[in-house]
Amino acid sequence: MGSLILCHDRHATHPYEITRIHCKIFTIEELCYYLCNNLYLVDYTIMNEQLCTWLDEEIGMPELAADLRDVIRMRGSVEKFVLTILKSSRIFREPEMIRIQNVLERLKNQKDIERQKFKGDNLLESGEIEEAILVYQAILNEEADESVDPKFYGKIYAGLGAAYGRLFLYQESAKMYDRAYQICEDTQLLKPYLYASYKYMSLEEYHILLTKHDDYVEVNAQMRQEMEDIKEHLQMERSAALLEKWKQQYRRSHI
């Protein structure tokens, strides 16, 4: 059995803008939603005086603002800053707070390069594709970190493959999936690789690719079947709401 949660009654007249996602925030509930859904994205840039002033003057939470200013002054961690906000909102039950705390703890113990990857993965998931590509590329441009599992880099390439694919850049996508497969040797990666290849190659080139690799044939058959199934069940109704959603998504990633 779920619950209703009474919202705080203040809506900001002047919203706080989270530049990273080009989103304006009007309430403490929206701020908490952003933080909880972007724990991997949150970094020291969120710890700023502007946010404290906004919480104080626009949201009417002077005690929280004072606590956050203390965290900044004492050079506290980002995790502490975020948890202070989430606790003060009193939105979340204790188990949810513990889960969030655990995620933050896990992130804190991760290597910088792993956090970077999480950031890229989350950007990709939330549709910030160009930003995700930049994060992945930045990791690859750095000197290789030998302390991480070599497969880690394979997963970065797979992430890049997915990102390019979502931008319809299938040739780049196939190239990235190929590299990912070379490193990880994970057959799961063959399907997106073949799909991207199928999309950019001519039919002839694609057949040559299949004939060169026996194991690709079976994956190709599976993939084609899945494509058929999806096409069959695809229900694309044009509606004002859907159009508005697309516009929003476009604005968020391009403006």
Added chain:
Amino acid sequence: MGQGNIIGYEINDKACQISFYNDQQLEPETLEVDSDNYQIPLIIGKLRDTWAYGKEAKRLVTVKEGFTVTRLLEKSLAGEKIEFGEETYDAVWLLSKFIQMSLQPFPQIEGIVFSVPELTEELARLLRGIAVRMNVDKRHIFIQDYKESFCNYLFYQPKELWQYEAALFCCERNEIRAYMLRRLKPGLGGGKTTFVTVDEVASAHMKELAAVYPVLNEDKAKEADARFTKFIEGVFDKRIVSSVFLTGEGFENNWYPTSLRVLCNGRRAFIGNNLYSKGACYTAYRKMFMHIEDPVYLSETKLTDQITVNMRVDGQEMWYPIVSWGAHWYESNNQWEVLLEDVEDIELHVESLVQGTLKTEVISLKNFPKRGEYSMRLQIETLFLDEKTCKITVRDVGFGEFFLPTDFQEEKIIHLGGNDGKFNSLS
């Protein structure tokens, strides 16, 4: 919270009085107009281009300069217009101007409760409108009568003062009224809440009082004292009274030594003239900071039904009242925003004190769009169509720029039993 933001405003046709919540003392304090004088005459005036109110305006009356207006409440309710030279003013505009000027020491008002001798829907609407124009949040504006102010004043006094009944004597120039605060039947509403009411138990016109006010006439005073003693004995007959409160200008001269002995016999007695404004200030404080009120004051005109919703408020799970017993139906239109956490429908509990029943009503959310946890924000609105019919509307208000609002909404009409003249059955 800054000092003076929570206001109790007593107003009648002759004067007003302001009490404000003092953050340091954690108590209401009454605004002093002069040394030991808290009453502001309800007069507004204008001399050339300057507006004056209260004492200053009264001076204009005395020196017969400029123009002045008295009986502002009565004139406002009658919708009168007041002409002065070439200018015409609506009485309600003048009343609003008066209230604004009198509240100048409090630039930012978070909540205000007006206390009036007798409450009507029209008067409540009038005062509420004035407060809204002063930019007070409409959810933090309430209007009550003197009886309710007395009640709220007592709620914040030591409990032994109203362990049994508590008496209030109001004495004006030639009239005395007696009120009695009493608890209603124990166990009402599941027994979790204490319900009280205040009845007017006696009143008497006493010509002698005119003689003892303002200068004491000893012979008349003795007569008045003797009559008042009898009056008190009549009021106290067969009652256990824990405390007595005396208020009104009629008690200013000490013309009642014998009566006082009777009043104080085995009980504590208090005298003062800021009980109503302080009571109103306590109410304002309660309304702003208490989600569930206890004790609750009830009267014939107040709601004896309650509608609650299970909700997490400040981290606490509770059956949160969206319509509260003890409120006036015409002051119970309200709105809240809530987040959903794994909720498919909204369950409402409708409790009736008179019928002693608890009904459940459900508003289904199955047609609403599905969004991630903590991002589905709904507005719940209560709108009274009449004193027994409340329309509850739930609508999707979106979630800022993350999710735009949709047109999805559901309505439910709740028929409340009301007290149907059976208020006395709660005794």
